[in-house]
Amino acid sequence: MTAILTPKRFALLMTAYALLALVIFAVAPFFGSESLAFNNVVDALFSHRAHVDADIFFYHRIPRVLLAFLVGGSLAVAGGALQVVLRNPLAEPFILGIAGGGAVGAVIAISVPGLFIRAGPFSSVQLLTLLGCIICIGGIYWLARSPLGISMTTILLAGVTINILCGAAILLVRYLVSPHLLVAMDRWMMGGLDVVGYRELSALLPLLLPGLALLFMQGHALNQLAFGEEMAVGHGVNVASVQKQVFLGTGLATAGAVSLAGPIGFVGLIIPHAVRRLSGVDHRVVLPASFCLGGAFLTVCDLVARTVVAPTEMPVGIITALVGGPVFLRILLKRGKVR
């Protein structure tokens, strides 16, 4: 399946993925828990008259679809890069302890109702989540750095340990707070892509864009790294620098995603593997393709989450696993038969 990547093949593959992403991205805003009359939307757009349908379309649906796409794409790219650098097919963005740190921040913000900080567009939950993520990433980096670069084993172990520590901290907070706050905490843990307007989205970009850019630049180096660190060094790859950049890129992108959407699992683990199965293991394709497929996947999942039980909503984290699990198993099965 993994043919040599000619420019033509690259263009072909990327066009296919981009097309898929574009179609889903274009279709998703037209469905929601309420059916909108689109002549009203168009009318309001051109005449600047306020109408509830236009309000829903422009301030609720489009930002939400954008957020779903960005978060899904970022998590998938981060997962794809980490799987190579950590040399572990089970690696995903949350393995770095990010989800744990973010969750502690969120739980603290929720449990102290009087706590009311707002910095720019961020609410107290988002702010503390971000802070938790940054502390955890910084801590793990500090633990894992050595004169020879970053120790990947240490990163894995430290990440898992920090997640466990954070889990205990969350349980402690949960034990202490009054029960009616537990619902809000549980809900945060399930992940959600609920946004209103574009303020929070634009706040996310300074984290996501540099993070993604850092990761996208590593495609070639990751290909070399996949053959082993010695091989990569032999081919002139500065392994320590690649590891650092992937780590930083993942940290930025994931912290941004978690602070707005909560810990949405599964996307970062499954999407890169699905892409490798579908179009080969060349990471110059895997990374951008993961972005397209991850974004499209989470957008579809969110579409299901907000329509299937209308007029109520379902946490998107449930859908990602329920929809993604069987689909991925099917891909595994199919490929297994070909061999």
Add this chain to the structure above:
Amino acid sequence: MAPNITETIFALGCGDCVVAATDFCTYPAEARALPKVGGYFNPNLERLTALCPDLLILQGKHEKVDAFCRAKGIPVLHVAMDSISSIYRGIVDLGSALHRPERAEHLCTTIRHQLEAVQKEVAGYPRQKVFICLGRAPSGMTNLYTAGGPSFISEILQIAGGDNIFADVTQPYPEASKESLLKRAPEIIIEMRPGEDISDLRRRQIIAEWDILRGVPAVSNRRVYVLTEDLLLVPGPRVGVAARFLAKPLHPEIQDGS
């Protein structure tokens, strides 16, 4: 073993036979002074053993306490008060268990009269479309939890002259879609923050957080109310008081007369 049960027992005049209550039993004031035996998630079985009650009353299902009582030979009474009709049933059950059937009958009649009185008062006024917010992510408009048709609060709202915009939902406490919230255009939003101590400044901040949903009539007409009284979420003998309380923000014009 629940605030509404403790309240009912006191309302039946049997407050002096209560040996312990949960951490959450704060009404009436006498209940606060009782020995505490934890809550639903952390029942203090050691203290229950030490107190050795003659009867333990449980709201709903609780396997751990049930099994404990069976092992210790403590008789258990189950009540399930989570709607107006089941409140009456619970009161009657408790009345017969505590040998106060006529007090229970009397209490039910009082509640019935209170509810009828509220209904009569609001009858002359147009019904209001209401969105009930039971919880949301702090300082954001995400994860809006509301009350569906089968919930207790939706039932009282109905009596208080309001129509819950999510009454068609069969889940008792669902997460509302904001699209549907905008489309259903409630005239009033009631946000519940039971038990929280809120300053006037904080209240204004909470109300201002709704401004982001500017398309909703309740927001543009400044009819967002924050209620902190926990009696609204306790399905017990104060249901009549709760209905009257809820009618106040719905129909501000009524209160002048009464």
